[in-house]
Amino acid sequence: MQHCPYTTMNIPGNTVVTSGTDVSVFERQQARMKWQQQQQEGLFNGNDHQFRGLVEVKPDPGLQYGWPDFSDGCQGQAIPSLMEDHNLKKRKAHEDQKQKVVLKENSVKEKKIKGCSEENSAETSSKEKPKAVEGPKQEYIHVRARRGQATDSHSLAERVRREKISERMKYLQDLVPGCNKITGKAGMLDEIINYVQSLQKQVEFLSMKLATLQPRLDFDIDSLIMKEMFEVPAVAYSAEVANSAYFQVNSLLEMGNNPIDAMLRRSIGGPVSIPETFVVSSCFNQMQPGVTWDGDLHNLYRMEIQQESSTIPFQPHKFTGLYEGSNLKMEL
């Protein structure tokens, strides 16, 4: 066949990409790498943008990506440089076919994806709703069927769903202490349930403790801290710690708005390192319910120093949210 420059390779020139099993090894591998990269990119951009990121990247397939794992895909074929040219040309020739296939897959899966996007738009807040409403028009999940797997739309959508859930499970593994060894979904869920229950019980216990400590409900934090600052130096130490705790709570709440992003950005360091150490110290705390003050002080003090070096904006309005929670002025 004259029009196919790649007849020298073991790939028939007129492959129509309708099912995954017909796709060549290189295409499959490249698609897999691309899918992984897109997933990562999508996750880095946040969940709202996940699908949009996929849509944007899709139009330029082979031109952007290098061929890092070439040795895997070669399997004793021609020289790499030759392959590159051939594959680039093949990519361009196949783009049209691919687009058609993608569209076909999309039309079949549209219902399922629209279901997903509906749920997504329902769960996001009113601020994000306009974005999510525009989203469904573009939200097509481009999935490649892998070798040896079923290719109908149901299983593809299911696989996408399963992958999403397993990603989330990984984040939960990092959050919940002691979950590194458990791999199954059921076991993970079990741990999560136990952790949430224990946290809720701790809240109950602490609120009871606060109730017994304060004879009246008039709970003025300002005077508490001010008094501590001006009186005994040992107490002032704890006041600083309490202050720093509130500051960190602030920053943690800011982080907490995007917990997934925060966890992803952990490696970047800087102000994000604080929630990590905070989390570490809080894990520590939970293991010793009758906590010794000294250990906490050291951790929190270290974090306070870290925090001073990094510049985290202090948002007073969130702070007052916490204040209001503890300023119980009840008229009896």
Place this chain on the structure above:
Amino acid sequence: MDVLERKKKIKLCADIALASAKNATTSWSIALISEAKKNDENEILVDNLLGPESRFKQQKIIRQMNSCHKRVRSKKILKKSCSISQRMKKMGPPKSNLAAYIAKRLVKKRTQVLQRLVPGGESMDEFSLIKEALDYILSLRVQVDVMRNLANATEVLNQSNSSNVFD
């Protein structure tokens, strides 16, 4: 006011502080506030704590959530009836792959329990439930730490006060 009532009030305020810090970005926070409001005696307190500006936003969001609740609930009823009728028809396939069947059952039960734990979890599918649970765990942790520090601070303060009195 006795201790138990005080404790309830404290817990309520802590929950509301937790949920309002999220500023209505997650559905569990909305659900928490709406649950707190359902109790008549707490409603006034909640409104006072949150402030008048938030009231309109909250009402809008609650209305939206109710509509989506109804939709999800009707979907679930439909699914259940379909699955029951299907189950009546075929009894063979579940027993062939027993391990997977049992595993699925376990996961289902546990997701149900988790739905009960996370506020507003009944009207969520599995995927968003996990995301909400993640967020909820983070915030709960923060809450626990703040309360613990607060309790310790008041303890120390009380001790110093009592020692000052004796001096």
